[in-house]
Amino acid sequence: MMTDDEPIFVIQKHDARTLHYDFRLEVDGVLKSWAVPKGPSTNPRERRLAVAVEDHPLDYANFEGRIPDGEYGAGAVLVWDRGTYRNLRAEDDEPVSMAEALQDGHVAVWLEGEKLRGGYALIRTGKGDDNRWLLIKMRDDEADADQDVTAAQPESVLTGRTLEEIAHE
Numbered sequence: 001m002m003t004d005d006e007p008i009f010v011i012q013k014h015d016a017r018t019l020h021y022d023f024r025l026e027v028d029g030v031l032k033s034w035a036v037p038k039g040p041s042t043n044p045r046e047r048r049l050a051v052a053v054e055d056h057p058l059d060y061a062n063f064e065g066r067i068p069d070g071e072y073g074a075g076a077v078l079v080w081d082r083g084t085y086r087n088l089r090a091e092d093d094e095p096v097s098m099a100e101a102l103q104d105g106h107v108a109v110w111l112e113g114e115k116l117r118g119g120y121a122l123i124r125t126g127k128g129d130d131n132r133w134l135l136i137k138m139r140d141d142e143a144d145a146d147q148d149v150t151a152a153q154p155e156s157v158l159t160g161r162t163l164e165e166i167a168h169e
């Protein structure tokens, strides 16, 4: 169930210069964002590169459509999944804030989306100015090594459209 006091997540499929999935978490009034070239997996053995990119405003979570030619990120965008999340990080039974988790380079969240559910970890692997992280499904009852969720469910959770339909309208 979505309630107003739970932070949101959104994953936007974006056909810019290269196809990728923008994974975004609401933290302290903005959308913390990573570009995931292969998109999320439900298989805990799959480690998906996630490149930290600039924060986006909260209302961008509902954006679906075409970014015009000549603008940054030009190309079609669809809302591939959305929902709420819970922060799973704790140390010595004390909760670790999302801000601290981001600083640590170790984020763990429970997603309640329409396509994705369960625990996901984001682990920073890059050092210094290197923005590389890994997005990894945690081992829980929602893990599923046998499905390819991005291939099986390519369409928008807002409108049911595909990227091709958005690109050509």
Ligand code: MN
Binding pocket: 014, 016, 020, 021, 022, 035, 073
């Ligand atoms: Mn993007």
